[in-house]
Amino acid sequence: MTTSSDARVPAGTVLRGKWNGRSYRLERMLGIGANGQVYMAVSGLRTYALKIGMQLEDLQAEANVLASLDGRERKRPPFLLDVDDAEWQGRLLPFYVMQYVPGVPVKTYLAEHGGAWYGVVGYRLLNRLSELHAAGWVFGDVKSDNILVTDYGRVSLVDYGGMTAMGRSVRQFTEVYDRGYWSAGSRTADPSYDVFSVAVLWIHALDGKRLLHMTKMLLPQNRHPRELMALVRSHAELKKMENWMELALYGKFKDAREASAHWRDRMRAAAEEAVHNSRGKVPGWMAGLFAASLLLCVSAAAFWLLQ
Amino acid sequence: MRQILLITDGCSNVGDSPAIAASIAQAEGISVNVVGIVDEGGIGEQGALEIAEIARAGGGMSRIVSPALLSRTVQMMTRQTVQGTIRGEVNRELRQLFGVESAAELPPDKRAEIVRVMEDLGETAELRVALLIDASASMKPKMRAVEEAVRDLALSLQARRGESAVAVFHFPGERSHEACLLDLDWTDRADRIGPIFGRISMKGTTPTGPALLRVVEFFRETCGKLETEPQHTAPARRDDTDGMRSDYVV
Numbered sequence: 001m002t003t004s005s006d007a008r009v010p011a012g013t014v015l016r017g018k019w020n021g022r023s024y025r026l027e028r029m030l031g032i033g034a035n036g037q038v039y040m041a042v043s044g045l046r047t048y049a050l051k052i053g054m055q056l057e058d059l060q061a062e063a064n065v066l067a068s069l070d071g072r073e074r075k076r077p078p079f080l081l082d083v084d085d086a087e088w089q090g091r092l093l094p095f096y097v098m099q100y101v102p103g104v105p106v107k108t109y110l111a112e113h114g115g116a117w118y119g120v121v122g123y124r125l126l127n128r129l130s131e132l133h134a135a136g137w138v139f140g141d142v143k144s145d146n147i148l149v150t151d152y153g154r155v156s157l158v159d160y161g162g163m164t165a166m167g168r169s170v171r172q173f174t175e176v177y178d179r180g181y182w183s184a185g186s187r188t189a190d191p192s193y194d195v196f197s198v199a200v201l202w203i204h205a206l207d208g209k210r211l212l213h214m215t216k217m218l219l220p221q222n223r224h225p226r227e228l229m230a231l232v233r234s235h236a237e238l239k240k241m242e243n244w245m246e247l248a249l250y251g252k253f254k255d256a257r258e259a260s261a262h263w264r265d266r267m268r269a270a271a272e273e274a275v276h277n278s279r280g281k282v283p284g285w286m287a288g289l290f291a292a293s294l295l296l297c298v299s300a301a302a303f304w305l306l307q
Numbered sequence: 308m309r310q311i312l313l314i315t316d317g318c319s320n321v322g323d324s325p326a327i328a329a330s331i332a333q334a335e336g337i338s339v340n341v342v343g344i345v346d347e348g349g350i351g352e353q354g355a356l357e358i359a360e361i362a363r364a365g366g367g368m369s370r371i372v373s374p375a376l377l378s379r380t381v382q383m384m385t386r387q388t389v390q391g392t393i394r395g396e397v398n399r400e401l402r403q404l405f406g407v408e409s410a411a412e413l414p415p416d417k418r419a420e421i422v423r424v425m426e427d428l429g430e431t432a433e434l435r436v437a438l439l440i441d442a443s444a445s446m447k448p449k450m451r452a453v454e455e456a457v458r459d460l461a462l463s464l465q466a467r468r469g470e471s472a473v474a475v476f477h478f479p480g481e482r483s484h485e486a487c488l489l490d491l492d493w494t495d496r497a498d499r500i501g502p503i504f505g506r507i508s509m510k511g512t513t514p515t516g517p518a519l520l521r522v523v524e525f526f527r528e529t530c531g532k533l534e535t536e537p538q539h540t541a542p543a544r545r546d547d548t549d550g551m552r553s554d555y556v557v
Protein backbone atom coordinates (compact mmCIF):
# COMPACT_ATOMS: atom_id res chain seq x y z
CA MET A 1 0.00 0.00 0.00
CA THR A 2 1.37 3.39 -0.91
CA THR A 3 1.20 6.26 1.54
CA SER A 4 1.46 9.19 -0.84
CA SER A 5 -1.70 10.90 -1.91
CA ASP A 6 -1.52 13.33 -4.75
CA ALA A 7 -4.85 12.31 -6.26
CA ARG A 8 -7.86 14.28 -5.11
CA VAL A 9 -10.38 12.64 -2.88
CA PRO A 10 -13.89 13.60 -4.05
CA ALA A 11 -16.31 15.49 -1.83
CA GLY A 12 -18.76 13.17 -0.11
CA THR A 13 -16.06 10.62 0.73
CA VAL A 14 -16.14 9.37 4.31
CA LEU A 15 -12.72 8.79 5.86
CA ARG A 16 -12.56 6.54 8.87
CA GLY A 17 -9.48 6.78 11.06
CA LYS A 18 -7.66 3.50 11.39
CA TRP A 19 -6.25 4.14 14.88
CA ASN A 20 -8.70 6.43 16.66
CA GLY A 21 -11.82 5.29 14.85
CA ARG A 22 -13.44 8.65 14.17
CA SER A 23 -15.18 9.23 10.83
CA TYR A 24 -15.24 12.40 8.76
CA ARG A 25 -17.30 13.21 5.72
CA LEU A 26 -15.44 15.50 3.32
CA GLU A 27 -17.72 18.37 2.32
CA ARG A 28 -15.57 20.39 -0.05
CA MET A 29 -11.96 21.21 -0.74
CA LEU A 30 -10.73 24.36 0.97
CA GLY A 31 -7.32 24.53 -0.55
CA ILE A 32 -4.44 22.63 -2.02
CA GLY A 33 -0.79 23.36 -1.44
CA ALA A 34 2.67 21.88 -1.52
CA ASN A 35 2.10 19.52 1.39
CA GLY A 36 -1.45 18.37 0.94
CA GLN A 37 -5.11 19.03 0.48
CA VAL A 38 -7.36 20.65 3.04
CA TYR A 39 -11.07 19.84 3.16
CA MET A 40 -13.99 21.10 5.13
CA ALA A 41 -15.16 17.97 6.93
CA VAL A 42 -18.08 17.04 9.14
CA SER A 43 -18.07 14.61 12.03
CA GLY A 44 -21.21 14.35 14.14
CA LEU A 45 -22.66 17.84 14.16
CA ARG A 46 -19.41 19.71 13.98
CA THR A 47 -17.43 21.14 11.12
CA TYR A 48 -13.66 20.79 10.96
CA ALA A 49 -10.78 21.34 8.59
CA LEU A 50 -9.05 18.10 7.60
CA LYS A 51 -5.66 17.99 5.93
CA ILE A 52 -4.59 14.97 3.90
CA GLY A 53 -0.82 14.85 3.51
CA MET A 54 1.13 14.02 0.40
CA GLN A 55 3.79 12.60 2.62
CA LEU A 56 3.34 10.85 5.94
CA GLU A 57 6.43 12.25 7.66
CA ASP A 58 5.82 15.84 6.54
CA LEU A 59 2.25 15.68 7.78
CA GLN A 60 3.31 14.18 11.09
CA ALA A 61 5.94 16.88 11.49
CA GLU A 62 3.25 19.54 11.10
CA ALA A 63 1.01 17.71 13.57
CA ASN A 64 3.93 17.58 16.02
CA VAL A 65 4.31 21.35 15.82
CA LEU A 66 0.58 21.91 16.37
CA ALA A 67 0.50 19.49 19.30
CA SER A 68 3.44 21.20 20.91
CA LEU A 69 1.83 24.61 20.48
CA ASP A 70 -1.48 23.39 21.91
CA GLY A 71 0.40 22.00 24.89
CA ARG A 72 2.06 25.30 25.42
CA GLU A 73 -1.00 27.55 24.99
CA ARG A 74 -3.48 25.88 27.30
CA LYS A 75 -5.70 28.89 27.82
CA ARG A 76 -7.35 28.49 24.42
CA PRO A 77 -9.13 25.45 22.98
CA PRO A 78 -6.76 23.09 21.12
CA PHE A 79 -6.33 23.65 17.39
CA LEU A 80 -5.23 20.09 16.56
CA LEU A 81 -8.02 17.61 17.19
CA ASP A 82 -7.09 14.27 15.66
CA VAL A 83 -4.21 12.60 13.81
CA ASP A 84 -4.89 9.38 11.95
CA ASP A 85 -4.70 7.37 8.72
CA ALA A 86 -7.58 6.31 6.53
CA GLU A 87 -7.73 3.65 3.88
CA TRP A 88 -9.16 4.87 0.63
CA GLN A 89 -9.18 2.96 -2.66
CA GLY A 90 -6.41 0.69 -1.48
CA ARG A 91 -4.21 3.56 -0.36
CA LEU A 92 -3.29 4.83 3.05
CA LEU A 93 -4.11 8.52 3.48
CA PRO A 94 -2.43 10.16 6.46
CA PHE A 95 -4.49 13.08 7.78
CA TYR A 96 -4.98 15.40 10.70
CA VAL A 97 -8.02 17.32 11.84
CA MET A 98 -8.02 20.90 13.08
CA GLN A 99 -10.41 23.72 13.93
CA TYR A 100 -12.15 25.10 10.89
CA VAL A 101 -11.23 28.75 10.35
CA PRO A 102 -14.02 30.55 8.47
CA GLY A 103 -11.79 33.27 7.02
CA VAL A 104 -10.31 34.47 3.77
CA PRO A 105 -6.66 35.20 2.91
CA VAL A 106 -5.40 38.66 3.87
CA LYS A 107 -5.12 39.87 0.29
CA THR A 108 -8.72 38.90 -0.44
CA TYR A 109 -9.91 40.45 2.81
CA LEU A 110 -8.33 43.80 2.02
CA ALA A 111 -9.67 43.70 -1.52
CA GLU A 112 -13.17 43.08 -0.15
CA HIS A 113 -13.16 45.33 2.89
CA GLY A 114 -10.77 48.07 1.84
CA GLY A 115 -7.09 48.80 2.45
CA ALA A 116 -7.97 50.78 5.59
CA TRP A 117 -8.19 47.47 7.47
CA TYR A 118 -4.53 46.67 7.08
CA GLY A 119 -3.57 48.59 10.19
CA VAL A 120 -5.57 46.48 12.58
CA VAL A 121 -4.97 43.20 10.71
CA GLY A 122 -1.24 43.92 10.82
CA TYR A 123 -1.38 44.66 14.51
CA ARG A 124 -3.20 41.42 15.30
CA LEU A 125 -0.85 39.43 13.08
CA LEU A 126 2.27 40.81 14.75
CA ASN A 127 0.81 40.05 18.16
CA ARG A 128 0.08 36.45 17.15
CA LEU A 129 3.59 36.05 15.79
CA SER A 130 5.13 37.37 18.96
CA GLU A 131 3.18 34.75 20.93
CA LEU A 132 4.66 32.05 18.71
CA HIS A 133 8.11 33.53 19.16
CA ALA A 134 7.66 33.53 22.92
CA ALA A 135 6.91 29.81 22.64
CA GLY A 136 10.20 29.29 20.80
CA TRP A 137 8.81 29.02 17.25
CA VAL A 138 9.16 31.02 14.07
CA PHE A 139 6.19 30.71 11.69
CA GLY A 140 8.42 30.76 8.60
CA ASP A 141 5.95 30.72 5.74
CA VAL A 142 4.17 34.03 6.35
CA LYS A 143 2.18 34.82 3.20
CA SER A 144 -1.30 35.87 2.24
CA ASP A 145 -2.66 32.32 1.70
CA ASN A 146 -1.53 31.18 5.13
CA ILE A 147 -3.14 34.00 7.09
CA LEU A 148 -6.91 33.83 7.23
CA VAL A 149 -8.88 36.87 8.34
CA THR A 150 -12.34 36.53 9.86
CA ASP A 151 -14.76 39.18 11.15
CA TYR A 152 -13.41 42.63 11.93
CA GLY A 153 -9.84 41.82 11.03
CA ARG A 154 -9.33 38.86 13.37
CA VAL A 155 -6.35 36.81 12.26
CA SER A 156 -5.72 33.04 12.27
CA LEU A 157 -2.61 31.35 11.02
CA VAL A 158 -3.02 28.16 9.01
CA ASP A 159 -0.39 25.95 7.37
CA TYR A 160 2.29 25.20 9.91
CA GLY A 161 4.55 23.51 7.35
CA GLY A 162 7.09 26.30 7.72
CA MET A 163 7.03 26.55 11.50
CA THR A 164 10.58 26.12 12.77
CA ALA A 165 12.21 25.97 16.15
CA MET A 166 14.23 29.11 16.82
CA GLY A 167 17.79 28.79 15.52
CA ARG A 168 17.13 26.05 12.95
CA SER A 169 16.90 26.46 9.19
CA VAL A 170 13.46 27.64 8.10
CA ARG A 171 11.62 24.51 6.99
CA GLN A 172 9.49 26.00 4.27
CA PHE A 173 9.22 29.45 2.78
CA THR A 174 7.96 31.28 -0.29
CA GLU A 175 10.63 32.98 -2.39
CA VAL A 176 9.14 36.47 -2.61
CA TYR A 177 8.57 36.55 1.15
CA ASP A 178 12.01 35.16 2.03
CA ARG A 179 14.63 37.54 3.36
CA GLY A 180 17.37 35.36 1.86
CA TYR A 181 15.86 35.92 -1.57
CA TRP A 182 16.10 39.69 -1.02
CA SER A 183 19.73 39.48 0.22
CA ALA A 184 18.48 40.76 3.55
CA GLY A 185 19.75 38.01 5.84
CA SER A 186 20.00 34.33 6.56
CA ARG A 187 17.44 31.53 6.48
CA THR A 188 18.01 30.72 10.10
CA ALA A 189 14.76 31.00 12.03
CA ASP A 190 14.66 34.09 14.26
CA PRO A 191 11.90 36.60 15.05
CA SER A 192 13.00 39.11 12.45
CA TYR A 193 12.62 36.45 9.74
CA ASP A 194 8.86 36.57 10.27
CA VAL A 195 8.79 40.35 10.65
CA PHE A 196 10.52 40.71 7.27
CA SER A 197 7.87 38.52 5.64
CA VAL A 198 5.12 40.58 7.23
CA ALA A 199 6.54 43.69 5.54
CA VAL A 200 6.53 41.89 2.18
CA LEU A 201 3.00 40.70 2.90
CA TRP A 202 1.74 44.31 2.97
CA ILE A 203 3.51 45.20 -0.21
CA HIS A 204 2.04 42.09 -1.81
CA ALA A 205 -1.46 42.71 -0.45
CA LEU A 206 -1.63 46.42 -1.34
CA ASP A 207 0.62 46.67 -4.38
CA GLY A 208 0.92 43.10 -5.62
CA LYS A 209 1.18 43.89 -9.30
CA ARG A 210 4.21 46.11 -8.96
CA LEU A 211 5.87 43.68 -6.54
CA LEU A 212 5.51 40.72 -8.89
CA HIS A 213 6.62 42.80 -11.83
CA MET A 214 9.71 43.80 -9.88
CA THR A 215 10.62 40.21 -9.02
CA LYS A 216 10.46 39.35 -12.71
CA MET A 217 12.60 42.28 -13.85
CA LEU A 218 15.27 42.49 -11.14
CA LEU A 219 18.52 40.63 -11.64
CA PRO A 220 19.30 38.37 -8.67
CA GLN A 221 22.32 40.42 -7.61
CA ASN A 222 20.09 43.52 -7.40
CA ARG A 223 17.52 42.06 -5.05
CA HIS A 224 17.75 44.24 -1.99
CA PRO A 225 15.46 45.77 0.66
CA ARG A 226 15.99 49.20 -0.91
CA GLU A 227 14.05 48.01 -3.97
CA LEU A 228 11.15 47.06 -1.72
CA MET A 229 11.42 50.42 0.03
CA ALA A 230 11.12 52.15 -3.35
CA LEU A 231 7.73 50.46 -3.75
CA VAL A 232 6.70 51.47 -0.24
CA ARG A 233 7.59 55.12 -0.77
CA SER A 234 5.62 55.39 -3.97
CA HIS A 235 2.38 53.92 -2.63
CA ALA A 236 0.04 56.18 -0.64
CA GLU A 237 -1.21 53.57 1.85
CA LEU A 238 2.18 51.87 2.37
CA LYS A 239 3.97 55.17 2.75
CA LYS A 240 2.07 55.80 5.98
CA MET A 241 4.10 52.91 7.43
CA GLU A 242 7.36 53.83 5.71
CA ASN A 243 9.37 54.01 8.89
CA TRP A 244 8.08 50.66 10.14
CA MET A 245 8.68 49.01 6.77
CA GLU A 246 12.26 50.21 6.72
CA LEU A 247 13.00 48.81 10.17
CA ALA A 248 11.32 45.50 9.27
CA LEU A 249 12.99 45.06 5.89
CA TYR A 250 16.43 45.87 7.27
CA GLY A 251 15.98 43.54 10.26
CA LYS A 252 16.19 46.32 12.83
CA PHE A 253 13.41 45.18 15.15
CA LYS A 254 14.59 43.22 18.15
CA ASP A 255 11.52 41.00 17.97
CA ALA A 256 7.89 40.91 16.89
CA ARG A 257 6.78 42.51 20.14
CA GLU A 258 8.83 45.59 19.41
CA ALA A 259 7.62 45.53 15.80
CA SER A 260 4.03 45.34 17.03
CA ALA A 261 4.43 48.24 19.47
CA HIS A 262 5.98 50.35 16.75
CA TRP A 263 3.22 49.36 14.34
CA ARG A 264 0.58 50.50 16.85
CA ASP A 265 2.34 53.85 17.32
CA ARG A 266 2.52 54.38 13.58
CA MET A 267 -1.17 53.55 13.26
CA ARG A 268 -2.06 56.11 15.90
CA ALA A 269 0.18 58.74 14.32
CA ALA A 270 -1.31 58.10 10.88
CA ALA A 271 -4.83 58.46 12.29
CA GLU A 272 -3.90 61.75 13.97
CA GLU A 273 -2.34 63.04 10.79
CA ALA A 274 -5.52 62.22 8.94
CA VAL A 275 -7.60 64.16 11.47
CA HIS A 276 -5.13 67.03 11.42
CA ASN A 277 -5.11 67.24 7.66
CA SER A 278 -8.87 67.35 7.53
CA ARG A 279 -9.09 70.26 10.02
CA GLY A 280 -9.65 73.50 8.09
CA LYS A 281 -9.91 71.50 4.92
CA VAL A 282 -13.55 70.53 4.95
CA PRO A 283 -14.14 67.07 3.46
CA GLY A 284 -15.77 67.08 0.04
CA TRP A 285 -19.22 65.94 1.02
CA MET A 286 -19.41 68.58 3.80
CA ALA A 287 -18.21 71.32 1.48
CA GLY A 288 -21.07 70.33 -0.79
CA LEU A 289 -23.57 70.72 2.02
CA PHE A 290 -22.03 74.06 2.96
CA ALA A 291 -22.40 75.38 -0.58
CA ALA A 292 -26.01 74.21 -0.69
CA SER A 293 -26.85 75.93 2.58
CA LEU A 294 -25.10 79.11 1.44
CA LEU A 295 -27.22 79.04 -1.67
CA LEU A 296 -30.29 78.61 0.49
CA CYS A 297 -29.26 81.65 2.59
CA VAL A 298 -28.72 83.81 -0.44
CA SER A 299 -32.02 82.86 -1.93
CA ALA A 300 -33.68 83.39 1.45
CA ALA A 301 -32.12 86.85 1.65
CA ALA A 302 -33.23 87.66 -1.84
CA PHE A 303 -36.70 86.48 -0.99
CA TRP A 304 -36.70 88.70 2.09
CA LEU A 305 -35.35 91.74 0.20
CA LEU A 306 -37.79 91.38 -2.60
CA GLN A 307 -40.71 91.16 -0.31
CA MET B 308 25.25 12.81 3.89
CA ARG B 309 26.58 13.28 0.41
CA GLN B 310 24.86 14.43 -2.74
CA ILE B 311 25.82 15.22 -6.30
CA LEU B 312 23.56 17.56 -8.18
CA LEU B 313 23.99 17.44 -11.94
CA ILE B 314 22.63 20.38 -13.92
CA THR B 315 22.49 19.85 -17.66
CA ASP B 316 20.42 20.65 -20.71
CA GLY B 317 20.99 17.72 -22.96
CA CYS B 318 22.72 14.46 -23.64
CA SER B 319 26.15 13.16 -22.86
CA ASN B 320 28.27 12.35 -25.92
CA VAL B 321 31.69 11.33 -24.62
CA GLY B 322 32.90 8.54 -22.36
CA ASP B 323 31.21 5.92 -20.22
CA SER B 324 27.51 5.79 -19.56
CA PRO B 325 26.49 8.40 -17.00
CA ALA B 326 24.03 5.91 -15.51
CA ILE B 327 26.90 3.57 -14.65
CA ALA B 328 28.82 6.46 -13.09
CA ALA B 329 25.74 7.45 -11.07
CA SER B 330 25.33 3.89 -9.88
CA ILE B 331 28.95 3.88 -8.71
CA ALA B 332 28.29 7.12 -6.85
CA GLN B 333 25.34 5.59 -5.09
CA ALA B 334 27.41 2.55 -4.15
CA GLU B 335 29.77 5.01 -2.44
CA GLY B 336 26.90 6.46 -0.44
CA ILE B 337 26.38 9.51 -2.62
CA SER B 338 22.90 10.32 -3.94
CA VAL B 339 22.75 11.73 -7.44
CA ASN B 340 20.05 14.26 -8.35
CA VAL B 341 19.63 15.69 -11.83
CA VAL B 342 18.04 18.91 -13.04
CA GLY B 343 17.36 19.38 -16.72
CA ILE B 344 17.29 23.10 -17.41
CA VAL B 345 15.41 24.26 -20.50
CA ASP B 346 14.42 27.43 -22.35
CA GLU B 347 11.51 27.51 -24.74
CA GLY B 348 13.27 24.89 -26.84
CA GLY B 349 12.54 21.91 -24.60
CA ILE B 350 15.05 19.21 -23.85
CA GLY B 351 14.30 16.49 -26.35
CA GLU B 352 13.15 12.99 -25.64
CA GLN B 353 16.67 11.58 -25.55
CA GLY B 354 17.85 14.13 -23.01
CA ALA B 355 14.78 13.66 -20.81
CA LEU B 356 15.29 9.90 -20.80
CA GLU B 357 18.95 10.19 -19.88
CA ILE B 358 18.22 12.61 -17.05
CA ALA B 359 15.63 10.31 -15.52
CA GLU B 360 17.92 7.33 -15.91
CA ILE B 361 20.92 8.99 -14.22
CA ALA B 362 18.76 9.94 -11.24
CA ARG B 363 17.31 6.44 -10.93
CA ALA B 364 20.76 4.88 -11.13
CA GLY B 365 22.06 7.34 -8.55
CA GLY B 366 19.21 6.82 -6.11
CA GLY B 367 18.10 10.43 -6.46
CA MET B 368 15.40 12.39 -8.23
CA SER B 369 15.16 14.36 -11.44
CA ARG B 370 13.24 17.42 -12.60
CA ILE B 371 13.11 19.40 -15.82
CA VAL B 372 12.57 23.12 -15.20
CA SER B 373 12.97 26.59 -16.69
CA PRO B 374 15.87 28.79 -15.52
CA ALA B 375 13.46 30.89 -13.43
CA LEU B 376 12.59 27.86 -11.30
CA LEU B 377 16.13 26.56 -10.87
CA SER B 378 16.93 27.96 -7.41
CA ARG B 379 13.68 26.74 -5.95
CA THR B 380 14.08 23.29 -7.51
CA VAL B 381 17.66 22.82 -6.34
CA GLN B 382 16.71 23.86 -2.82
CA MET B 383 13.72 21.54 -2.73
CA MET B 384 15.58 18.54 -4.18
CA THR B 385 18.44 18.86 -1.75
CA ARG B 386 16.08 19.03 1.18
CA GLN B 387 13.96 16.14 0.02
CA THR B 388 17.01 14.01 -0.60
CA VAL B 389 18.25 14.67 2.92
CA GLN B 390 14.85 13.70 4.29
CA GLY B 391 14.63 10.68 2.01
CA THR B 392 18.03 9.42 3.10
CA ILE B 393 17.19 9.80 6.76
CA ARG B 394 13.75 8.27 6.41
CA GLY B 395 15.27 5.32 4.60
CA GLU B 396 17.82 4.78 7.34
CA VAL B 397 15.37 5.21 10.18
CA ASN B 398 12.86 2.89 8.55
CA ARG B 399 15.60 0.30 8.17
CA GLU B 400 16.33 0.57 11.87
CA LEU B 401 12.64 0.23 12.61
CA ARG B 402 12.54 -2.95 10.60
CA GLN B 403 15.41 -4.39 12.54
CA LEU B 404 14.20 -3.26 15.95
CA PHE B 405 10.44 -3.65 15.71
CA GLY B 406 9.89 -5.70 12.57
CA VAL B 407 7.69 -3.03 10.95
CA GLU B 408 8.03 -1.94 7.34
CA SER B 409 7.99 1.83 7.99
CA ALA B 410 6.80 4.57 10.32
CA ALA B 411 3.38 4.28 8.66
CA GLU B 412 2.75 1.03 10.53
CA LEU B 413 3.29 2.59 13.92
CA PRO B 414 0.44 4.16 15.90
CA PRO B 415 0.33 7.98 15.74
CA ASP B 416 1.97 8.64 19.13
CA LYS B 417 4.99 6.41 18.35
CA ARG B 418 5.14 7.86 14.88
CA ALA B 419 5.23 11.38 16.29
CA GLU B 420 8.32 10.42 18.27
CA ILE B 421 10.04 8.83 15.25
CA VAL B 422 9.35 11.85 13.07
CA ARG B 423 10.82 14.13 15.72
CA VAL B 424 14.02 12.10 15.58
CA MET B 425 14.02 12.24 11.78
CA GLU B 426 13.63 16.01 11.85
CA ASP B 427 16.50 16.39 14.30
CA LEU B 428 18.75 14.28 12.16
CA GLY B 429 17.74 16.15 9.01
CA GLU B 430 18.77 19.40 10.61
CA THR B 431 21.96 18.32 12.33
CA ALA B 432 23.58 15.67 10.13
CA GLU B 433 26.62 16.75 8.16
CA LEU B 434 25.74 17.48 4.54
CA ARG B 435 27.89 17.94 1.47
CA VAL B 436 26.49 18.79 -1.93
CA ALA B 437 28.72 18.86 -5.02
CA LEU B 438 27.17 20.58 -8.02
CA LEU B 439 28.28 19.42 -11.42
CA ILE B 440 27.42 21.89 -14.15
CA ASP B 441 27.20 21.14 -17.84
CA ALA B 442 29.11 23.99 -19.54
CA SER B 443 28.51 23.03 -23.14
CA ALA B 444 27.75 25.90 -25.52
CA SER B 445 23.96 25.60 -25.25
CA MET B 446 24.17 26.21 -21.48
CA LYS B 447 25.70 29.65 -21.89
CA PRO B 448 22.49 31.69 -21.54
CA LYS B 449 21.55 29.71 -18.44
CA MET B 450 24.77 30.14 -16.47
CA ARG B 451 23.50 33.20 -14.63
CA ALA B 452 20.57 31.21 -13.29
CA VAL B 453 22.97 28.42 -12.31
CA GLU B 454 25.21 30.80 -10.37
CA GLU B 455 22.19 32.19 -8.61
CA ALA B 456 21.02 28.70 -7.69
CA VAL B 457 24.44 27.84 -6.22
CA ARG B 458 24.41 30.94 -4.08
CA ASP B 459 20.85 30.28 -3.00
CA LEU B 460 21.67 26.71 -2.05
CA ALA B 461 24.69 27.84 -0.05
CA LEU B 462 22.43 30.26 1.81
CA SER B 463 20.03 27.48 2.71
CA LEU B 464 22.80 25.13 3.80
CA GLN B 465 24.41 27.83 5.88
CA ALA B 466 21.22 28.11 7.90
CA ARG B 467 21.36 24.44 8.98
CA ARG B 468 22.59 23.42 12.41
CA GLY B 469 24.72 20.62 11.03
CA GLU B 470 27.92 21.22 9.14
CA SER B 471 27.16 21.79 5.50
CA ALA B 472 29.13 22.68 2.42
CA VAL B 473 28.83 23.03 -1.32
CA ALA B 474 31.42 22.59 -4.06
CA VAL B 475 31.03 23.36 -7.75
CA PHE B 476 32.47 21.68 -10.83
CA HIS B 477 31.85 22.28 -14.49
CA PHE B 478 32.45 19.97 -17.40
CA PRO B 479 34.18 19.48 -19.77
CA GLY B 480 37.56 20.69 -18.43
CA GLU B 481 40.05 22.84 -20.30
CA ARG B 482 42.22 20.11 -21.69
CA SER B 483 40.99 17.00 -23.41
CA HIS B 484 41.95 14.61 -20.60
CA GLU B 485 40.08 16.59 -17.92
CA ALA B 486 36.49 15.44 -17.57
CA CYS B 487 35.64 18.36 -15.32
CA LEU B 488 37.15 21.24 -13.37
CA LEU B 489 36.70 22.40 -9.81
CA ASP B 490 35.32 25.96 -9.73
CA LEU B 491 34.55 26.29 -6.05
CA ASP B 492 36.02 24.16 -3.25
CA TRP B 493 33.89 23.16 -0.25
CA THR B 494 32.43 26.25 1.32
CA ASP B 495 29.61 27.07 3.69
CA ARG B 496 29.70 30.82 3.22
CA ALA B 497 27.15 32.10 0.72
CA ASP B 498 28.47 35.65 1.01
CA ARG B 499 31.98 34.58 0.02
CA ILE B 500 30.85 33.12 -3.27
CA GLY B 501 31.81 35.58 -5.98
CA PRO B 502 31.40 34.96 -9.68
CA ILE B 503 31.90 31.25 -10.18
CA PHE B 504 32.15 30.68 -13.87
CA GLY B 505 34.32 33.60 -14.89
CA ARG B 506 36.79 31.73 -17.02
CA ILE B 507 35.12 28.80 -18.65
CA SER B 508 35.22 28.33 -22.38
CA MET B 509 32.08 26.65 -23.56
CA LYS B 510 33.09 23.57 -25.49
CA GLY B 511 31.16 21.15 -27.57
CA THR B 512 31.60 17.81 -25.78
CA THR B 513 29.51 16.60 -22.87
CA PRO B 514 31.40 13.91 -20.94
CA THR B 515 28.76 13.48 -18.24
CA GLY B 516 29.82 9.98 -17.16
CA PRO B 517 33.54 10.71 -16.69
CA ALA B 518 32.72 13.99 -14.95
CA LEU B 519 30.47 12.21 -12.46
CA LEU B 520 33.24 9.72 -11.72
CA ARG B 521 35.69 12.52 -11.12
CA VAL B 522 33.35 14.10 -8.55
CA VAL B 523 32.94 10.76 -6.76
CA GLU B 524 36.73 10.67 -6.59
CA PHE B 525 36.75 14.19 -5.18
CA PHE B 526 34.43 13.12 -2.37
CA ARG B 527 36.78 10.28 -1.52
CA GLU B 528 39.81 12.59 -1.51
CA THR B 529 38.34 15.48 0.44
CA CYS B 530 35.76 14.02 2.78
CA GLY B 531 38.17 11.51 4.28
CA LYS B 532 40.45 14.38 5.11
CA LEU B 533 37.65 16.58 6.39
CA GLU B 534 36.44 14.03 8.88
CA THR B 535 39.76 14.08 10.69
CA GLU B 536 39.62 17.86 11.10
CA PRO B 537 38.66 19.11 14.54
CA GLN B 538 34.96 19.81 14.70
CA HIS B 539 33.97 23.18 16.08
CA THR B 540 30.29 22.45 16.35
CA ALA B 541 29.15 19.57 18.47
CA PRO B 542 27.72 16.74 16.39
CA ALA B 543 24.18 15.47 16.95
CA ARG B 544 23.87 14.25 20.49
CA ARG B 545 23.87 10.51 20.40
CA ASP B 546 24.25 9.67 24.06
CA ASP B 547 20.51 9.21 24.43
CA THR B 548 20.60 6.65 21.69
CA ASP B 549 18.29 3.71 21.74
CA GLY B 550 19.94 2.22 18.74
CA MET B 551 18.08 4.57 16.43
CA ARG B 552 20.74 7.18 16.07
CA SER B 553 23.68 4.88 15.81
CA ASP B 554 25.85 4.82 12.77
CA TYR B 555 24.20 6.46 9.84
CA VAL B 556 25.16 10.05 10.37
CA VAL B 557 27.94 10.45 7.86
Ligand SMILES: Nc1ncnc2c1ncn2[C@@H]1O[C@H](COP(=O)(O)OP(=O)(O)O)[C@@H](O)[C@H]1O
Nearest residue numbers: 030031033034035036038049100101145158159
Ligand atom coordinates in the same frame (compact mmCIF):
# COMPACT_ATOMS: atom_id res chain seq x y z
N1 LIG C 1 -7.95 25.24 9.57
C1 LIG C 1 -8.34 25.71 8.37
N2 LIG C 1 -9.56 26.28 8.23
C2 LIG C 1 -9.94 26.75 7.02
N3 LIG C 1 -9.21 26.70 5.91
C3 LIG C 1 -7.99 26.14 5.98
C4 LIG C 1 -7.49 25.62 7.20
N4 LIG C 1 -6.25 25.13 6.98
C5 LIG C 1 -5.99 25.34 5.67
N5 LIG C 1 -7.03 25.94 5.05
C6 LIG C 1 -7.08 26.33 3.62
O1 LIG C 1 -6.42 25.38 2.83
C7 LIG C 1 -5.32 25.96 2.13
C8 LIG C 1 -4.17 24.96 2.02
O2 LIG C 1 -3.79 24.54 3.31
P1 LIG C 1 -2.27 24.55 3.74
O3 LIG C 1 -2.19 23.99 5.11
O4 LIG C 1 -1.74 25.92 3.52
O5 LIG C 1 -1.64 23.54 2.70
P2 LIG C 1 -0.14 23.50 2.15
O6 LIG C 1 0.73 23.27 3.33
O7 LIG C 1 -0.15 22.37 1.22
O8 LIG C 1 0.09 24.86 1.54
C9 LIG C 1 -5.00 27.21 2.91
O9 LIG C 1 -4.39 28.19 2.11
C10 LIG C 1 -6.36 27.64 3.40
O10 LIG C 1 -7.05 28.37 2.42
Ligand SMILES: [Mg+2]
Nearest residue numbers: 033145146159
Ligand atom coordinates in the same frame (compact mmCIF):
# COMPACT_ATOMS: atom_id res chain seq x y z
MG1 LIG D 1 -0.13 26.87 2.34
